[in-house]
Amino acid sequence: MTEHRHASTRPTASGPWVIDTRDIGRRAGLSRPLVRSVPGEGVGLLGVIAVPEGGEVELDLLIESVVEGLLVSGTAFAKVEGECSRCLEPLTDEVEVRITELYAWPDSATDETTDEDEVSRIVNDLIDLEPVVRDAIVLALPQAPLCEPDCKGLCPECGGRWAELGPDHGHETIDPRWAALQERFSDDNSEEK
Numbered sequence: 001m002t003e004h005r006h007a008s009t010r011p012t013a014s015g016p017w018v019i020d021t022r023d024i025g026r027r028a029g030l031s032r033p034l035v036r037s038v039p040g041e042g043v044g045l046l047g048v049i050a051v052p053e054g055g056e057v058e059l060d061l062l063i064e065s066v067v068e069g070l071l072v073s074g075t076a077f078a079k080v081e082g083e084c085s086r087c088l089e090p091l092t093d094e095v096e097v098r099i100t101e102l103y104a105w106p107d108s109a110t111d112e113t114t115d116e117d118e119v120s121r122i123v124n125d126l127i128d129l130e131p132v133v134r135d136a137i138v139l140a141l142p143q144a145p146l147c148e149p150d151c152k153g154l155c156p157e158c159g160g161r162w163a164e165l166g167p168d169h170g171h172e173t174i175d176p177r178w179a180a181l182q183e184r185f186s187d188d189n190s191e192e193k
Contacts, residue, residue: 017130021122024065026105031064040078043134049082049093049145057133061099069104069111069122076133085144086153087161093145097136103127 016038024030040057044050051057061074077096084091103120104110110119120132154161157171 015128015130017128017133019063019127019129020125021063021070021127022125024063024070026065028065028067031062034059034061034063034074038129043078043137044080044095044141045082045138045143048085048143049080049091049141051078051137052081055079055081057137059129059133061129063127066102068108069102070127071100071102072127072129072132073098073100075099076136078137080141082145084147084151086146086151088154089147089161091145091147095137095140097133097140099132099136101132 016036019034024032036059037056038059040051040055041053042050043057055078058077059074060077061072064071064073075096076099077094079092079094081090081092083089101120102110103122104114105122111121120127155165155169155171157173160169
């Protein structure tokens with residue numbers, strides 16, 4: 001029954017994010033480090049800020065065997081690209097997140113007493129790090145990234161960047177209700193000359 005319950009979350013042994021844990025064993029206290037670069041393209045807030053095409057996520061983790069499963073802890077680091085939410089200029093940044101995740105052994109008390117989406121699972125001695133790392137990076141990224149903390153954005157009239165326009169930049173705007181009156185006075189002034 002447990003096998004059927006977790007069939008939709010079964011990782012495959014072929015992905016770079018999937019780790020074979022048979023060498024760690026189930027005896028509490030055993031551990032092994034995992035330092036690996038994995039393809040990270042698209043990890044982030046797509047269309048806003050994310051790991052670019054060809055980019056990688058650097059994993060520096062420790063996998064420890066505990067009574068209820070495997071505890072994965074450490075950091076994930078990636079370079080991200082996007083555009084400023086105010087001035088639309090391209091930007092680059094870095095994100096480093098702390099990872100701490102328990103992967104439950106099949107038929108452990110944790111496995112039996114938690115819903116499928118509450119805790120990650122070990123399936124056929126494999127763990128899939130991608131969902132955990134992806135979620136941590138997405139939560140660490142700004143939803144409205146800025147090129148500078150005090151970016152003033154774009155001029156609403158001409159679309160120029162305020163940072164490049166200077167303090168004297170401005171546009172004379174006339175209330176449409178007064179436009180006809182201004183035209184009349186400018187015509188009168190030109191006739192007097």
